Amino acid sequence: MHLDVRELRAFYYESALGRSVQHTVRDQVNSLWPNTKRQTVVGYGFATPLLRPFLEDARRVTALMPARQGVMHWPPGAPNCSVLCEETRWPVETGSVDKLLVLHGLDTSEHSAAVLEECYRVLEPAGRAIFIVPNRASLWSRREGTPFSFARPYTAGQLESRLKWHGFLPEHHVTALYQPPWSSRFWLRMAVPLERVGQSIPSWRGGGVLILEVSKQIPRPRRPGLGQIISRPLGLLKGIKAPDPA
Numbered sequence: 001m002h003l004d005v006r007e008l009r010a011f012y013y014e015s016a017l018g019r020s021v022q023h024t025v026r027d028q029v030n031s032l033w034p035n036t037k038r039q040t041v042v043g044y045g046f047a048t049p050l051l052r053p054f055l056e057d058a059r060r061v062t063a064l065m066p067a068r069q070g071v072m073h074w075p076p077g078a079p080n081c082s083v084l085c086e087e088t089r090w091p092v093e094t095g096s097v098d099k100l101l102v103l104h105g106l107d108t109s110e111h112s113a114a115v116l117e118e119c120y121r122v123l124e125p126a127g128r129a130i131f132i133v134p135n136r137a138s139l140w141s142r143r144e145g146t147p148f149s150f151a152r153p154y155t156a157g158q159l160e161s162r163l164k165w166h167g168f169l170p171e172h173h174v175t176a177l178y179q180p181p182w183s184s185r186f187w188l189r190m191a192v193p194l195e196r197v198g199q200s201i202p203s204w205r206g207g208g209v210l211i212l213e214v215s216k217q218i219p220r221p222r223r224p225g226l227g228q229i230i231s232r233p234l235g236l237l238k239g240i241k242a243p244d245p246a
Contacts (some may be wrong), residue, residue, distance in 0.1 A: 043103025
């Protein structure tokens, strides 16, 4: 179930805690994708807080927003780059996206399998995607008042397994948001030091979000299930002689 776009906009652009989250997570995305020159970058869900740095160099930047969430004009003061779409049918050409960023798009969807199918379809063979979801082990997924407590949280293993099933290969895994989800001035001032400490301790899994970069597996692995059952029939009628033609 998606949050309303007005609530997401208010959190990320109007609250001090949301702006702190925006800065922290965007730094991690920028470190993974330092160069998007002449590339097509697409965000799905509510990815606009992380997309602005790509506007300078990328060939095209588009923010897809699901219909159940709603859409807003973005970026402010410039020609609109946001599009309202159905989460299972994106107005994007197959294999045309170099970089795909998903924030509040997978974990809030009621049709997450179909969303991942669209992610695989639009990504070009050498493209990369980043999925950002709430960390099940963190305080952020349990404390109400932020978009990360509203969505479906994941563990790192659950997220990787889900993406592998749909043909994605994990490349880089990062956790972020080691600050607690509190808006007091003290904890907001501690956001940067806590993030540095959290990133320097590999065994610490307290980050509020999981950030997983993946590539597109070509050819796509065959899934077990109906497709293989049909291609390999059980042979229950094997040995029964076919009737002679009349």
